[in-house]
Amino acid sequence: MKGKMSPMIILIIVLAVLLLIAVGFGVTQVASLKSEVNEARLQNEELQLQNEQLQLSSEFDMLNAEFQQYEDQAQRLANDTILAKYTAAKAKVEELMKELKSEKVKSQARINELQNEISTLKGLLRHYIAQIDSLNKENAGLRAENQEIKDQNQRLSSQVQEVTRNNETLSERMTLAEKLNVTGVTLTALKKNGKVEKNVTKAKQLMVTFTIPQNNSTPVGEKVIYLRIVNPEGQLLGGAGSFSFEGKSVPCSARKSIEYAGDEIAGIKIYWDVNTTLTPGDYTVELFTDGYRLSSRHFTLKK
Template identity: 85%
Template sequence: MKNKSPLMIVAVVLAVLLLVAVGFGVTQVASLKSQVQQAQLQNEELRLDNEQLQLSNEFGVLNSEFQQYEDQAQRLANDTILAKYTAAKAKVEQLMNELKSEKVKSQARIKELQNEIATLKGLLRHYIAQIDSLNRENAGLKAENSEIKAQNEQLSSRVREETRKNENLSERMTLAEKLNVTGVTLTPLKKNGKTEKNVTKAKQLMVKFTIPQNNSTPVGEKTIYMRLVSPEGQLLGGGGSFPFEGKSVPCTARKNIEYSGDEITGITIYWDVNTALTPGEYTVELFTDGYRLTSRRFTLKK
């Protein structure tokens, strides 16, 4: 009986640890799923914004074309088309104002706006056909059409530029999540490489971490840059510098790794102590590929 009691205790402790690990894993999966869903929602919002911009530009082109013929309306025997065009134009303006005021765009409202724009195009074509039949001798009409085409090309160029910006934004959002680090630790070491509890006596500081598996990350050699900041806010330097957000940023140390998409455990970066260390809160930052991977704080005691 005396031998069974400790075994039961160990079994209970292991079961509790297993439940904690499972709970942590479930939480991490849920968090990742939430991030993916958030990115998808943002991309959908960008796509709808771009569609609305394209339709707004098309509407501007239609109005530019219509204004070229508006002063000739009295020459038409039947102004029914003009009345229909005015009504459809008012509907388009109403839809665009509604979409501008909505934080989340509606695909259904975008589709309705597309249909109304298509109606306007059809009405405008019919309207222009009637006007042209009365003004075929107007030599200046060709010049006006050329000017409208130039305006249309300018608007199309703006749409292409906005589309490119949206694509770049989506690409950066994706790249920012490609590489991750977990299990970051900061440990003072003695001269023989063993743990030193008193930071003031440490000969080295060791940062250790894991890079999880991620098949979407480009493989190849990567340089991990580490920054260690003391409790006094001073960078523990000596590792040169690296480019980040258009600037040259000094670092404490660096390490090259070969990344193949698989998990890499036990990555260590060392810094040889060359100044007096004090107890307090130290900050560890890791960078690669132009992104800050993590920023963690650790309290080291005397």
């Protein structure tokens, strides 16, 4: 029949339509799948960036902790150059830490930059640590050297003190050797005729006798012997002026000049004329010459 399509043509048309529908559906599915894949990829990249950012933050925390560990040592070193570089590196760490924690880091490129900066800062840290250790060892060596010098100075000071003591002892021995000695010191009350008066209240004179023994170390020449007699009331029986002793002017009771040649001089007598009534009791007799106290003795005179 004219004008009618054959079944074959209709089938072809139907198949073509179905094919178009299938292709359209396939294209739609492919586009949807591609969108889902892209979204999944983006999410994965985001997660990866976040993970790297967390790792980077953790590394910065560890690096900052290492800087803080050596901060006290760096401060103690008081080295301006190392301290300035250390402070700058620490400030950079803190700056990058703030950037990480602000969540502004979104690109892989910036992550890579920060990783490179971490490596640089780690290198600086190792360098500073090496310098700190070197300076610590140097300071330890200086402390040991200073201690050794201090010990040497102390030993030298001890030696000087010992030599000084020995010199002082030697000087003292020489001084004592040169000192004029006296022995056999006595105090006797006398009558007007020079005989012994047993009742001190009636005495007209007091006589002090002594002996100067031989001493080859004592300089020879004229010696002035100064006598001091102190009564029981603690008063000096004066009347013969004064002499110099230990930087002071000391009054005396009497004085006597002798010529000393190094040999023994026995029976030396010095008199004091009584000008007041004496009281019984303990009297002190002192003899001086050449700036030395030769003797200090106590005697009891009775009534």
